[in-house]
Amino acid sequence: MMWLGSFIFLAIVVLFVSATTVVDLSFHKLKKETFFVRMQSQYNHLKGVTDLNLKGNEFDSFLDCSTNLENLRTLDLSQNHLVRFFFLCKEEYNLQVLNVSHNKLEYIDDNAFNDRIPKLKILDLSFNKLTVVNETMLQYFTVLEYLSLSHNPIGDGIHESAFWNLEALKHLDLKNISAPYFSSVFFKTLTNLSTLDLSWNPIDTIPLLPINLQELDLSGTQVISFEKLYLPKLRELKLNYMSNLTSFALNDLENLTGLEILSMIGCRRLIQLSLWPQLGVVLPRLQHLSIKECGLETLDIELRALVKRTPVVELDNNPWKCDCKLEWIGLLNSSRNLSRDIRCYAPDQHHGKLLAEIPNYELECEYDSSILYPILWTCLSLIIVFLIIAMIVVFFKRPISQWSFKGKNGDTVTYKNVIESNNDLVRILAVSEAHERNEE
Numbered sequence: 297m298m299w300l301g302s303f304i305f306l307a308i309v310v311l312f313v314s315a316t317t318v319v320d321l322s323f324h325k326l327k328k329e330t331f332f333v334r335m336q337s338q339y340n341h342l343k344g345v346t347d348l349n350l351k352g353n354e355f356d357s358f359l360d361c362s363t364n365l366e367n368l369r370t371l372d373l374s375q376n377h378l379v380r381f382f383f384l385c386k387e388e389y390n391l392q393v394l395n396v397s398h399n400k401l402e403y404i405d406d407n408a409f410n411d412r413i414p415k416l417k418i419l420d421l422s423f424n425k426l427t428v429v430n431e432t433m434l435q436y437f438t439v440l441e442y443l444s445l446s447h448n449p450i451g452d453g454i455h456e457s458a459f460w461n462l463e464a465l466k467h468l469d470l471k472n473i474s475a476p477y478f479s480s481v482f483f484k485t486l487t488n489l490s491t492l493d494l495s496w497n498p499i500d501t502i503p504l505l506p507i508n509l510q511e512l513d514l515s516g517t518q519v520i521s522f523e524k525l526y527l528p529k530l531r532e533l534k535l536n537y538m539s540n541l542t543s544f545a546l547n548d549l550e551n552l553t554g555l556e557i558l559s560m561i562g563c564r565r566l567i568q569l570s571l572w573p574q575l576g577v578v579l580p581r582l583q584h585l586s587i588k589e590c591g592l593e594t595l596d597i598e599l600r601a602l603v604k605r606t607p608v609v610e611l612d613n614n615p616w617k618c619d620c621k622l623e624w625i626g627l628l629n630s631s632r633n634l635s636r637d638i639r640c641y642a643p644d645q646h647h648g649k650l651l652a653e654i655p656n657y658e659l660e661c662e663y664d665s666s667i668l669y670p671i672l673w674t675c676l677s678l679i680i681v682f683l684i685i686a687m688i689v690v691f692f693k694r695p696i697s698q699w700s701f702k703g704k705n706g707d708t709v710t711y712k713n714v715i716e717s718n719n720d721l722v723r724i725l726a727v728s729e730a731h732e733r734n735e736e
């Protein structure tokens with residue numbers, strides 16, 4: 297009965313402190329029956345409530361009719377057991393924020409999202425059991441700015457035009473919705489979208505994205521190609537836990553000219569990070585580069601200019617091989633002393649040491665047999681081929697001069713080496729010669 301006591305206390309607070317417009321009834325183990333019976337007895341006093349927090353209770357449905365929520369602007373029904381909810385009883389609500397995340401919603405009733413709540417700005421539907429977002433579900437939300445559908449098993453259940461009316465949308469969260477792809481038309485009307493989260497979906501290609509995007513999260517996807525990514529306003533790109541990424545060329549991001557933060561954390565199979573010289577500076581505005589917990593053994597010296605001008609570079613927890621190829625990092629004239637972040641994994645004598653602790657003369661490169669052998673073999677074969685050619689030239693010098701080839705007029709061909717007894721061959725030669733003559 298503790299909760300009932302506190303509930304009554306809170307209700308009294310609402311009753312007497314007329315300035316209070318916030319009612320917080322979160323985590324009171326409230327069932328809808330108790331709530332609605334209680335609330336109805338105070339029907340008129342709820343009129344002024346603008347902010348109703350019912351988070352963490354035991355509602356299995358919510359119907360507006362039993363309360364008088366005329367001025368309600370924020371309704372938090374998250375972490376309940378909601379299967380459905382309705383907005384039925386007033387012509388129009390002032391509701392701006394609705395949080396129904398962490399519930400048991402499997403579908404959205406036509407009487408939940410309707411033209412009665414056209415002022416909705418923030419809608420959180422995350423952590424439910426939705427499998428479909430059809431073309432009519434979100435059609436009335438023309439001023440909606442924030443939408444989260446994350447952690448629902450939607451799969452390919454989003455209709456092509458599901459988002460088309462959401463022209464004011466700025467923030468869209470589609471994390472972990474089991475989507476195998478995102479259609480190229482999904483986002484076509486979302487010209488105001490600035491934050492998009494597509495992480496933890498089994499997609500392998502990047503869909504067509506809204507041009508004004510500022511933050512993009514592709515973590516946990518299977519994308520390996522970043523070519524043609526053209527997002528000049530993008531400030532932050534997250535490529536964490538990209539399990540299929542083995543090599544990555546920063547040149548692929550050349551059209552992200554506004555990028556300030558690039559993070560690649562936990563890309564365990566990433567063993568090669570490159571940047572080849574090209575016209576124009578790649579990522580000219582980069583402020584923060586994180587490549588932690590990946591599979592990098594070494595860092596190409598081509599990255600020096602980029603590393604040098606980037607204020608924050610994090611390279612911890614890669615299996616670094618401390619040899620001559622990493623020497624340039626220690627020689628970087630920077631106050632950040634990057635070599636303090638680099639803990640060597642190989643070779644054995646440096647295992648566990650910081651790069652900064654190893655004197656330059658100990659950063660040795662073994663001859664890399666995997667490169668050396670092919671080079672040796674190529675040289676050797678070239679020499680042999682050359683010798684053979686030379687021998688042939690010397691050996692056949694005379695015979696060649698005895699052969700006289702068909703001249704421009706084509707009528708002085710002689711074949712001294714044709715064995716006379718082979719009549720067939722002679723005939724063939726004669727025929728083909730005649731044929732050529734006919735052609736002339």
Ligand SMILES: *[C@@H]1O[C@H](CO)[C@@H](O)[C@H](O)[C@H]1NC(C)=O
Pocket residue numbers: 351374375395396397398418419420
């Ligand atoms: C909705 O509620 C959940 C859980 O109570 C919370 O984590 C989330 O941040 C809320 N959403 C918004 C948009 O405030």
Ligand SMILES: *[C@@H]1O[C@H](CO)[C@@H](O)[C@H](O)[C@H]1NC(C)=O
Pocket residue numbers: 403404405406430431432433
């Ligand atoms: C969309 O889904 C709702 C139920 O969630 C249904 O009532 C409505 O008819 C559907 N609309 C279309 C166009 O299929």
Ligand SMILES: *[C@@H]1O[C@H](CO)[C@@H](O)[C@H](O)[C@H]1NC(C)=O
Pocket residue numbers: 447449472496516
């Ligand atoms: C994605 O959702 C599933 C349940 O639907 C959950 O088991 C998994 O941990 C989630 N993954 C992430 C990265 O949140």
Ligand SMILES: *[C@@H]1O[C@H](CO)[C@@H](O)[C@H](O)[C@H]1NC(C)=O
Pocket residue numbers: 500518519539540
């Ligand atoms: C990503 O790797 C997994 C196995 O690790 C594989 O099944 C999947 O096909 C790969 N995806 C792509 C796009 O290469």
Ligand SMILES: *[C@@H]1O[C@H](CO)[C@@H](O)[C@H](O)[C@H]1NC(C)=O
Pocket residue numbers: 629
């Ligand atoms: C390194 O930086 C210091 C000042 O921080 C400067 O005096 C010095 O010339 C720089 N050396 C090189 C090689 O750039």
Ligand SMILES: *[C@@H]1O[C@H](CO)[C@@H](O)[C@H](O)[C@H]1NC(C)=O
Pocket residue numbers: 631632633636652
């Ligand atoms: C590295 O930076 C730390 C501060 O972050 C400083 O205390 C330390 O002296 C620096 N070491 C070298 C070798 O410059």
